[in-house]
Amino acid sequence: MLRRMSPRAYLAGPDVFLPRPEAFAAKKKALCSRYGFEGVFPLDAVLNLEGLSPHDAAIAISRANEQLIRSCQLVVAHVTPFRGPSADVGTAYEMGFARALGLRVFAYSNEANDFAARCDLLFETKRRPDGSLEDAWQMSVESFGLADNLMLIGAVEDSGGALVQHASSEAARFLDLTGFEQCLRAAAKVFSL
Amino acid sequence: MLRRMSPRAYLAGPDVFLPRPEAFAAKKKALCSRYGFEGVFPLDAVLNLEGLSPHDAAIAISRANEQLIRSCQLVVAHVTPFRGPSADVGTAYEMGFARALGLRVFAYSNEANDFAARCDLLFETKRRPDGSLEDAWQMSVESFGLADNLMLIGAVEDSGGALVQHASSEAARFLDLTGFEQCLRAAAKVFSL
Numbered sequence: 001m002l003r004r005m006s007p008r009a010y011l012a013g014p015d016v017f018l019p020r021p022e023a024f025a026a027k028k029k030a031l032c033s034r035y036g037f038e039g040v041f042p043l044d045a046v047l048n049l050e051g052l053s054p055h056d057a058a059i060a061i062s063r064a065n066e067q068l069i070r071s072c073q074l075v076v077a078h079v080t081p082f083r084g085p086s087a088d089v090g091t092a093y094e095m096g097f098a099r100a101l102g103l104r105v106f107a108y109s110n111e112a113n114d115f116a117a118r119c120d121l122l123f124e125t126k127r128r129p130d131g132s133l134e135d136a137w138q139m140s141v142e143s144f145g146l147a148d149n150l151m152l153i154g155a156v157e158d159s160g161g162a163l164v165q166h167a168s169s170e171a172a173r174f175l176d177l178t179g180f181e182q183c184l185r186a187a188a189k190v191f192s193l
Numbered sequence: 194m195l196r197r198m199s200p201r202a203y204l205a206g207p208d209v210f211l212p213r214p215e216a217f218a219a220k221k222k223a224l225c226s227r228y229g230f231e232g233v234f235p236l237d238a239v240l241n242l243e244g245l246s247p248h249d250a251a252i253a254i255s256r257a258n259e260q261l262i263r264s265c266q267l268v269v270a271h272v273t274p275f276r277g278p279s280a281d282v283g284t285a286y287e288m289g290f291a292r293a294l295g296l297r298v299f300a301y302s303n304e305a306n307d308f309a310a311r312c313d314l315l316f317e318t319k320r321r322p323d324g325s326l327e328d329a330w331q332m333s334v335e336s337f338g339l340a341d342n343l344m345l346i347g348a349v350e351d352s353g354g355a356l357v358q359h360a361s362s363e364a365a366r367f368l369d370l371t372g373f374e375q376c377l378r379a380a381a382k383v384f385s386l
Contacts, residue, residue, distance in 0.1 A: 017334075018333075096286035096287055149281070
């Protein structure tokens with residue numbers, strides 16, 4: 001009997017910046033297995049960076065990550081706001097990369113409030129005469145009631161993925177895997193696992 | 194004699210959030226023409242959003258932007274740090290989308306200092322015992338001497354594009370087009386215009 005290959009899920013997110021990313025990756029991969037996926041973490045590529053300049057090492061890592069995404073069927077992106085009101089830009093880049101390749105894009109955020117509400121907390125947003133919102137630099141604040149920039153949310157919806165927002169405790173902001181697991185559950189349905 | 198079509202350049206960036214984005218788009222497009230390109234601005238799609246919910250309007254805009262990128266041969270991305278130490282996430286998403294489609298990616302930033310230096314100004318970065326940097330959330334700060342997250346810089350370099358960093362005045366932070374024009378000059382060489 002043929003054994004079906006598990007769909008490969010690229011685990012995009014700022015998790016790579018955790019103090020011990022490998023331990024966190026192992027947790028995520030174990031959850032992936034439980035739902036029938038093979039988790040692929042950005043640090044999985046075996047790279048020999050020895051002797052490379054910091055610049056060349058960075059480019060080698062970027063290239064390896066793109067190759068890993070190309071080997072996957074879906075992305076589960078961790079989009080908890082990172083160092084500002086939006087997701088990590090590396091994660092956003094990878095969502096766009098995956099979407100253009102036709103992968104399904106799932107995403108989870110450990111904050112439950114929407115983008116405009118977050119901007120209001122972080123910056124002094126002001127209501128313009130036409131009703132739109134602007135930030136302290138007079139730049140418009142998207143107010144569509146979405147979790148983040150519309151390109152990110154569009155990728156999730158148009159690819160047939162799912163977005164999960166779940167308010168974690170502040171201490172578990174980058175560690176809580178409730179939303180991640182809900183993404184996997186949704187993805188398992190989509191992939192008929 | 195056949196007239197060659199001008200390569201189409203998608204003008205990604207937070208410019209869409211300016212108070213008068215159309216006027217700024219016109220300026221950018223005029224510069225594009227001067228260098229032999231047809232500038233394509235995210236707001237160029239003719240969309241009828243009437244009667245749509247804010248959510249559905251947002252998704253329609255995201256879809257239209259992706260279609261516009263598919264119609265282009267290059268992207269010139271405005272990556273001046275936006276509401277944090279990194280580029281706008283919508284722009285990052287579009288760079289990834291374009292890169293996966295094989296477009297050339299050019300980018301300009303109106304800040305000249307590198308990512309780690311910016312994080313140090315914005316957050317209290319700390320040196321770890323192993324020499325790496327971490328931010329106030331104990332998350333690693335990329336220290337490769339790059340302008341931003343390595344995925345964004347990798348896209349530019351691996352696609353054969355160019356990155357221009359040019360320190361603008363604070364008032365012209367989102368308006369200065371010096372770096373944009375330098376990108377167009379570099380792109381004109383690449384496209385043999």
